Amino acid sequence: MDWWGWVILALVIIAALVVLAVVVQRKRRRGGVIGLSDPGRSDSR
Amino acid sequence: MTTPTPMLLLRASELAGRPVVTLSGDLVAEIKDVVFDRAGGRIAGFTLRNPGLFSRARKDSLPWLGVHGVGRDAVMVPDETVLTAASELAPRKQARDADVLENRVLTDNGRDLGRVVDVVLHSGASLDVVGYEVEASEALGTAGRHVFIPLPDTVAVSGENLIVPAAATEFVSEDLAGFGAAVGAFRTRLREGAS
Numbered sequence: 001m002d003w004w005g006w007v008i009l010a011l012v013i014i015a016a017l018v019v020l021a022v023v024v025q026r027k028r029r030r031g032g033v034i035g036l037s038d039p040g041r042s043d044s045r
Numbered sequence: 046m047t048t049p050t051p052m053l054l055l056r057a058s059e060l061a062g063r064p065v066v067t068l069s070g071d072l073v074a075e076i077k078d079v080v081f082d083r084a085g086g087r088i089a090g091f092t093l094r095n096p097g098l099f100s101r102a103r104k105d106s107l108p109w110l111g112v113h114g115v116g117r118d119a120v121m122v123p124d125e126t127v128l129t130a131a132s133e134l135a136p137r138k139q140a141r142d143a144d145v146l147e148n149r150v151l152t153d154n155g156r157d158l159g160r161v162v163d164v165v166l167h168s169g170a171s172l173d174v175v176g177y178e179v180e181a182s183e184a185l186g187t188a189g190r191h192v193f194i195p196l197p198d199t200v201a202v203s204g205e206n207l208i209v210p211a212a213a214t215e216f217v218s219e220d221l222a223g224f225g226a227a228v229g230a231f232r233t234r235l236r237e238g239a240s
Contacts, residue, residue: 034143
């Protein structure tokens with residue numbers, strides 16, 4: 001593989017990592033709705 | 046005859062990302078997760094993350110008692126002293142296992158109603174869980190569409206399946222605007238059935 005091949009391979013890997021980071025981040029930012037039987041045990045309610 | 050007060054409803058997903066601001070105007074954090082008490086169906090508080098696109102989850106959380114008000118654009122707190130350790134509100138391991146999004150909703154007679162895509166909250170003196178928005182299964186006759194299923198006063202959350210009374214299928218709503226009336230009618234039916 002000549003050096004252009006390595007450049008293209010590196011660009012593809014970088015693009016894949018960026019897409020993965022965006023997907024993970026979107027999922028993290030979506031937040032969740034957590035149902036617990038005893039949330040905030042230190043809470044005085 | 047009294048006119049029923051319309052319910053102010055919102056989706057839990059609308060709260061995610063909402064900034065937490067002190068009454069002196071300081072941006073403290075953003076809402077990450079909504080944490081509710083599954084026995085009482087009441088919001089117990091919020092987990093937090095730092096503001097910004099690639100922000101990390103914070104090690105503190107906001108208990109409901111520390112909330113001054115939930116507005117359309119921000120959650121207001123008196124000051125940062127109301128924040129407590131995240132482990133006190135929702136220990137990380139428990140929180141990871143107790144997210145109700147993507148869980149299946151089953152009736153108590155064993156019909157699969159669909160997959161939870163959001164949770165509907167009633168905003169009043171407290172924030173209460175009043176229903177699930179689900180991607181409907183074949184059992185509801187609206188397969189694939191998003192519909193709203195009302196919940197009784199006490200929410201049954203256990204494991205990966207969420208159990209609702211079979212009567213809830215008679216009060217399924219296709220839009221959030223009409224869902225408040227459906228929740229009221231459903232809960233009245235349950236109370237009449239119990240008495």
